[in-house]
Amino acid sequence: MRSVFLSLGKNKTVVGLARKYGLKLGATKFVAGVEIEEAIKAIELLNGQGKLATLDHLGEYAGSKKEAEEAAAMCLRTLEAIAASGASCNLSLKLTSLGLDADPEACERYMRQILRKAGDLGNFVRIDMEDYGHCQPALDLYRKLKADFPNVGIVIQAYLRRSARDVAELGAAGANLRLVKGAYKEPESVAYPDKSDVDRSFMELIRKHSANGYTAIATHDRGIVEETIAWMSEQGIARDRFEFQMLYGISEELQKELVAEGYAVRIYVPFGKDWFGYFMRRLAERPANVWFVLKHMFN
Ligand code: FDA
Numbered sequence: 001m002r003s004v005f006l007s008l009g010k011n012k013t014v015v016g017l018a019r020k021y022g023l024k025l026g027a028t029k030f031v032a033g034v035e036i037e038e039a040i041k042a043i044e045l046l047n048g049q050g051k052l053a054t055l056d057h058l059g060e061y062a063g064s065k066k067e068a069e070e071a072a073a074m075c076l077r078t079l080e081a082i083a084a085s086g087a088s089c090n091l092s093l094k095l096t097s098l099g100l101d102a103d104p105e106a107c108e109r110y111m112r113q114i115l116r117k118a119g120d121l122g123n124f125v126r127i128d129m130e131d132y133g134h135c136q137p138a139l140d141l142y143r144k145l146k147a148d149f150p151n152v153g154i155v156i157q158a159y160l161r162r163s164a165r166d167v168a169e170l171g172a173a174g175a176n177l178r179l180v181k182g183a184y185k186e187p188e189s190v191a192y193p194d195k196s197d198v199d200r201s202f203m204e205l206i207r208k209h210s211a212n213g214y215t216a217i218a219t220h221d222r223g224i225v226e227e228t229i230a231w232m233s234e235q236g237i238a239r240d241r242f243e244f245q246m247l248y249g250i251s252e253e254l255q256k257e258l259v260a261e262g263y264a265v266r267i268y269v270p271f272g273k274d275w276f277g278y279f280m281r282r283l284a285e286r287p288a289n290v291w292f293v294l295k296h297m298f299n
Helices: 002-008 013-020 036-048 064-084 104-120 132-148 163-172 195-209 221-235 254-261 277-285 289-298
Strands: 052-057 089-093 125-127 152-157 177-180 214-217 242-247 265-271
Touching: 002 277, 036 052, 036 064, 036 265, 052 064, 064 089, 064 104, 064 125, 089 104, 104 125, 125 132, 132 152, 152 163, 152 265, 163 177, 163 195, 177 195, 195 214, 195 221, 214 221, 221 254, 242 254, 254 265, 277 289
Parallel strands: 052 089, 052 265, 089 125, 125 152, 152 177, 177 214, 214 242, 242 265
Antiparallel strands: none
């Protein structure tokens, strides 16, 4: 089931149809809208509930120079819209949407423009981590950018066997990391196949990185959230050295509890026409969501 959703999310015909027909199948539960104005409205509501946000203009795997250029322009527009609204919100993006595959030099140029603009506006940009094939190129580019821009961070996936080494190296360089379990389908040669190993690796990465650099713990797993809180308190790690992150529309009760306890909680808010791949990854994570989609279809 997981593989079916993940491959549907990459199918060009289906993705093209989804783009044409706008948010359907109940996707509004996970995606804040198609237009930036809708996303800003959603963020203002979240800010009103005491939550921070990170805005992601959906899109990945730019197939042409024009698509990559448009994605970069949209990142700049998004930073401006955030600044104009005064929202507490930073930016998340995917390097493949900026043409990492087709033209890595142009991708770096776009990233420099985006980071310069974010710096001018006092904002921060997080590079999402995609499938394994893009992990090393993303880390290489991140390191180059970090040498010139303090306002850039990246994501590390606990399911990858290499991540303990990456976190040790990035931590020594004072990186700001978002730690996640990992959302793509990867072979056993590079990723742990068992959930228990992924969870164990996740906690190890949290322990390791929280001693070195700012840590965003991005999960809806209550067990991991509770273990993290216990660890941070035992180690005397101040609350301004870490934050919890969750996805728009998921585990809202846990989000609320953490805000009430005074923890920083940032919500990842995706928007845009290219919602289908993201939506399929959310279904792949939790087959129970399929019932929710079917209900919408019958309605
Ligand atoms: P797990 O899958 O064990 O779920 C724990 C509980 O959370 C479930 O029992 C359920 O209650 C709830 N839950 C989880 N997923 C749900 C869903 N789709 N619908 C409803 N409930 C759900 N991945 C990646 O590869 N690269 C990236 O850059 C990012 N970025 C990112 C940012 C943020 C803010 C978050 C929260 C997550 C990501 N991810 C990601 C996704 C991440 O890798 C992972 O796939 C999801 O967070 C689901 O895993 P959990 O840690 O929530 O645990």
